[in-house]
Amino acid sequence: MTRSFIILIFSCLLYGSKISAAGTAASDGDDGYRLWLKYELVKNASLKAEYLKYATFIAQTAEGDIVQSASRELHMGLSKLLGKSVHVTNSFEGKSGGIVLKLESGPDPTQQAEGYRIQLAGGNIVVSSKSENGILYGTFVLLRHMQMRLPVKGLSLASSPKVRFRMLNHWDNPDGTIERGYAGQSLWKWYELPERVDPRYTDYARANASVGINGTVLNNVNASARFMSQEYIVKVAAVANVMRKYGIKTYLSVYFAAPKTLGGLTTSDPLDPQVRAWWKEKVAEIYKEIPDFGGFLVKANSEGEPGPQDYGRTHADGANMLAEAFKPYDGIVVWRAFVYKADPNADRFKAAYEEFVPLDGKFDPKVIVQVKNGPIDFQPREPFSPLFGNMPKTPLGMEFQITQEYLGFATHAVYEAPIFKECLDSDTYVNGEGSTVAKVVDGSLHGYARTLMAGVANTGNSRNWTGHPLAQANWYAFGRLSWDHQLSSEHIAHEWVALTLTENQKASGHIVKLMLRSREIYVDYNTPLGLSRPWMGVHFAPEPWENKGSRPDWTAIYYHRADSVGLGFDRTASGSNALAQYRPQVQQQWNHSDQTPLPYLLWFHHVRWDKKLSTGRSLWAELCTRFYTGADSVVWMQQQWDLAKGSLDPQIYTDVAERLKVQRREAIWWRDAWVLYLQTFARQPIPAGFEPPKRTLEEVKKSVNVYLIR
């Protein structure tokens, strides 16, 4: 018997390494491809037995591709979790001991169409919803429940999404590059489509559906008109056919001048009949190929992109023209509010508010205005955008950035849930206390018919999807928060670590701690006390000294305003008065440099170098303290990670450990750049206890210039 056993083992092992895509010396181990959908075998015998009680059948009682995806996922998940292939049936009359997927009839005021309910009934686990999407979401939640090794006993879960359009924005170009992408090339292989449909598209859809994302914009907001051509529409349709099976609608970014550059018209004026007709036809052409097409995302009259203002029209004119083309269909128009003029005397902070608030009420109901979380541009910390709450008649969607454009690319570990939460939980006071940004975005404050939360994707064709293994958590966190913005950063981190990295409680505790502190640590060595935008050419290297941009707001000095007196941008009445765009209660928090919370200090005040802060230190000393302790805290992160080592896959452990080494080196680089540069204004020594940088400012500049030379 032994021999046959051994043969069996060998053949199994080799089968294993055969199907293993990483079956080579160098790359054995977990390469992160499976994300949080690993479905590792349940080892706890009693728990496994409990799960097995409900694994005698899967009853798929409803038809449809999406429910089909749900039962397929459930079948695969259970086979991996329990090592048992559970058969799928479409009826279960009288039978118990299975999992039932069913469409709920009858109204339930508490539950929205996409909501789900999971409960025990008749000895079965019943996953129900009014919609196919809801069944799919519930199925993923049930699988997550088992992946987290939670008991079935007393199982009763129900949830509805707080936001209707939960989508990723891909800044992917047709040539395969990704603007602000740090995880390889675009997932979308335009040269291969439509004939070749990469199996990875399906895994992408699974990952998104598993966190409730129901929309994806495939191409960069700096859009190519190419995507409006028949050649590309059929390519997009092939991708949409995959997304549809997972309840995900496909959207496209559009180039506003396409009627001219692609259509050959003499104008792209939104009020021109020919232009309106061209877009109508174009949208009809798209719906012929993609019956459930989601809509357009538009970046217009922003950073050199064409738009309605090129013809003396307003953003509303442009958006409404496109909305008109979508009249016969479900599709929507998402119009970005990310605009700012090249005015040396203006404060970029105020630009979006000034351009859009006057347009409130002028947008077609099919239009959603998409607003970045902060007034500037995805900085490590920004106050919430003053637009939120100030356009009650216009649905405002939230735009978060998941990709780490200003957060160290793929070599710094920054868990972003706290950034998202900080903005969502901010109180605008527009309808009195408790008028949080979240309530603006989820429509509960102004009763928006259509609500949206978008995240600029951090995915690429890197095997592990996001470059930095820990960056997977940012994709996960965005999805979870777009479904329920009341979840805590800690709760989401615990979920993600348990699903992705380790079942070990102690190890996961260390990693969650690392994640929860990571953003503040980054801010400390990168942009403490409300500093912002020390970036120029590459958004990677420190350039606080940069003063030669093609426009004033494309320099670094425009933002920090360092001089011999002090540091920071005065946005009070004595300065740009951007604060006036907020409600009085908000102004109160930030109006006086003495009361302004330190994280926001330099966002609103030009502070004297020697001013004593609430910490008891002078501004200069406090800055130095942040830069130094921030850089040193990376060592603490390394230590936390090492404490988890024993419970982690070796390949993932090493990957992160090595990236943390890079982060440590670069954190010191940032520290030195800031400290040496600001010292030329502050003209004070590095406070006692901190070892002065080993290099000169000139040397730091040289090391930065390396990233700028050809």
Next chain:
Amino acid sequence: MTRSFIILIFSCLLYGSKISAAGTAASDGDDGYRLWLKYELVKNASLKAEYLKYATFIAQTAEGDIVQSASRELHMGLSKLLGKSVHVTNSFEGKSGGIVLKLESGPDPTQQAEGYRIQLAGGNIVVSSKSENGILYGTFVLLRHMQMRLPVKGLSLASSPKVRFRMLNHWDNPDGTIERGYAGQSLWKWYELPERVDPRYTDYARANASVGINGTVLNNVNASARFMSQEYIVKVAAVANVMRKYGIKTYLSVYFAAPKTLGGLTTSDPLDPQVRAWWKEKVAEIYKEIPDFGGFLVKANSEGEPGPQDYGRTHADGANMLAEAFKPYDGIVVWRAFVYKADPNADRFKAAYEEFVPLDGKFDPKVIVQVKNGPIDFQPREPFSPLFGNMPKTPLGMEFQITQEYLGFATHAVYEAPIFKECLDSDTYVNGEGSTVAKVVDGSLHGYARTLMAGVANTGNSRNWTGHPLAQANWYAFGRLSWDHQLSSEHIAHEWVALTLTENQKASGHIVKLMLRSREIYVDYNTPLGLSRPWMGVHFAPEPWENKGSRPDWTAIYYHRADSVGLGFDRTASGSNALAQYRPQVQQQWNHSDQTPLPYLLWFHHVRWDKKLSTGRSLWAELCTRFYTGADSVVWMQQQWDLAKGSLDPQIYTDVAERLKVQRREAIWWRDAWVLYLQTFARQPIPAGFEPPKRTLEEVKKSVNVYLIR
């Protein structure tokens, strides 16, 4: 017993899917990552028994990192091939039944340093060489022998490389993009280095070593000066540390103006003492970090790149200055001969010869001049470059292009070995008959001390390395031919298919047939009868009509010279007389349009549309026949592939099948573009039997322009 069996099966399967990086619904199956190093389990019992006879131990009798890599590879390979973990020892006195790796002492005139010998001795398989590299190569050959299921009985293999420097050229940019790359982003992750060393670097080195490649140039010949900075040198060193273990030397492309842009000097004049000193220091700096650094690759005064001619100096002046910097070291300077001036009256075909032949004998012995296989630029078919044979005092290295810049990117299947062979086997007649290009390149004709064959890599971070699964064969073929240019295209194809796709003889027969015909099929629908360069903006879409380039030789019409009389570039005495650059015997072959073999006809002659060709058809009819039968032959390729289906991994089968669909559509696109365009000159109908294109020339142009608009 059954139950424990089943549990065992499950746990094995789950172990399998656990280590499987592709353990998800969509991407199970073979994703091509393992290339030709799969080491699939030997199923034939008697053969397995025969192998097992020599699998009782691995004796690594020599020290060193490279031998270490050899025994590690052998251990891993055997464990997968035989399902047995063979223990490694460093002595085997008296023992038999193992595999011995040993350094050969004593001279053997027939064997070069890197050569290997594999033979049976004392009941062992002995892999021996004078060098560590040789042992590694021999080990890979032995593993290939077993992967091909060949008997050990009478095993006796020995081989030495015919060329000394066998290297890949990566046209990879520091931002991760790859010029002319169609398999994703660069493998080299500069932002992560030096701290993070991607495990994939090791698999890259294994793949190269397994086919005898011993050098790699990491960055684009359109080089960034960045790589000469201390910041990047340490990054490069981290990659070199991996390559070294597999006998691969690391090289860099250099930006000739670096002394100015990086060094801050006022000039980059190669005769300027400061410039010479700067390069000397720079090279010394590199060797401090990379003691076995390979050398520089230089593209100078070519397509706008800076070079010695900017200072009135010659290519020799520039190359020799760099060679001087390498005097204290082993490193070499590889100087590209890819040059051509923007002269409307000149024939680009003649440019390299005119610039370089006068410099013969003027280059430092450390310099190798790297010449593209053809006189123009990696066209689907070109005559061999007239430089070969005409610089007897200067080592000429061969530059082939593996990446499919002009061969349909990653959506056309083109097996390139026949392209490489066609050039290598061409007879230059410089020392009488039999003076093949191969003999020039391997040094046997002119006794070059240093010989080189380079291939522009087709690798990227796509999971399967090369985008198109069949493109892996081109990497493999280049490596095999760089070791032994006498191998046949068919032999190499058979090897690769057996190692990579299937053990099934019948299936492999179909695939090899497909591969061997693929290049001619591509030429037929793309550039038949000696047409060339119908490309402009993207090197993907047909643009034979393109006539607006920033310089005359950057248009398409410059190359095909279509007019109302006929088609083709007259390079005889009545034309540019480029033919005069070849020996009389070569001129004879191509001098008269009646005798010129059809594949080269339009390379050398402007032929009347109605001229009867050796096929009995007029030029116009023959062109149409090629375009149509070429496009239709893709259907034959699809059929051959489908005949192999049953013996292929489903994921790989589908991937290629879908790409063949794209190729079929694009082949018709090419056909229509050419036929409709040339028809405007030939003014003749499509010959009977061929269905005229379903679209107009304007429609084809529009479909092409899609790839050019923003």
